[in-house]
Amino acid sequence: MFPLEVSSVEINIKGKRILGPINLLLKQEGISVLLGANGSGKTTLLETLHGLRKLSKGKVRWSIPNKLAAKEQSFVFQTPVMLRRSVLENLMYPLRVRRFSKPNAIKEAMHWVKKIGLEKKIIQQATLLSGGEMQAVAVARALITKPKMLFLDEPTASLDGLAKKTIEDILVLAAKNDTKIIMSTHDLGQAKRLADDIIYLHKGLMESHCLKDEFLNSPPSDAAKQFIAGDIII
Numbered sequence: 001m002f003p004l005e006v007s008s009v010e011i012n013i014k015g016k017r018i019l020g021p022i023n024l025l026l027k028q029e030g031i032s033v034l035l036g037a038n039g040s041g042k043t044t045l046l047e048t049l050h051g052l053r054k055l056s057k058g059k060v061r062w063s064i065p066n067k068l069a070a071k072e073q074s075f076v077f078q079t080p081v082m083l084r085r086s087v088l089e090n091l092m093y094p095l096r097v098r099r100f101s102k103p104n105a106i107k108e109a110m111h112w113v114k115k116i117g118l119e120k121k122i123i124q125q126a127t128l129l130s131g132g133e134m135q136a137v138a139v140a141r142a143l144i145t146k147p148k149m150l151f152l153d154e155p156t157a158s159l160d161g162l163a164k165k166t167i168e169d170i171l172v173l174a175a176k177n178d179t180k181i182i183m184s185t186h187d188l189g190q191a192k193r194l195a196d197d198i199i200y201l202h203k204g205l206m207e208s209h210c211l212k213d214e215f216l217n218s219p220p221s222d223a224a225k226q227f228i229a230g231d232i233i234i
């Protein structure tokens, strides 16, 4: 059974269609990667699936009631938003909101702080971390509640190899532990490393949704071919 079904969804702003119509079925398992050039609609689609965009047409349906589904999702934005509190408190925050006791929240936060290699910075104010460290905290904070679905918008853009690897390893592990990952990236190498299936967007339309190998071996369009070849797409 598919837990997420998008049917005929359109997003129009001031009479201009910026996304859609999109029809999409997503399985509960694995990592789905959104690829496409700048302005192709990746962020808009992620925000739409997460319920942050008002639909102009169509429906986004989960296999559980939408209200319940909303509680089971996390979203990591391209630019991480940190609370002006310590690293540990940032990680504890979603647990405290869910009424975890302080000792339990600390225990869980410590577990995650080790996973992202920031043990030495637990009391540092999170807003003063480097970009890569902040993004790792944002990913850990999103996963700490064990969501069923995690959306990430270009989570490793502008990060170096090591920071990228820390985050990719965490995402692979999360997917193995039953968190569905839906993420956008510009990084074809990352898509090759992480994706089970690839959604390719071009000018607000979904040109294809297929398994990674199928996408790479027989690109669905000239634009996709150019994207894979690293050419400039106009």
Ligand SMILES: Nc1ncnc2c1ncn2[C@@H]1O[C@H](COP(=O)(O)OP(=O)(O)OP(=O)(O)O)[C@@H](O)[C@H]1O
Binding pocket: 013, 018, 036, 037, 038, 039, 040, 041, 042, 043, 044, 045
């Ligand atoms: N609130 C808005 N008002 C008007 N146009 C918008 C709005 N949000 C997005 N758009 C337009 O929709 C299109 C898709 O934007 P989107 O940010 O989803 O692309 P993207 O694939 O994420 O691009 P990038 O790779 O640069 O992040 C763009 O042409 C953008 O200008």
Ligand SMILES: [Mg+2]
Binding pocket: 042, 043, 044, 153
């Ligand atoms: Mg974007």
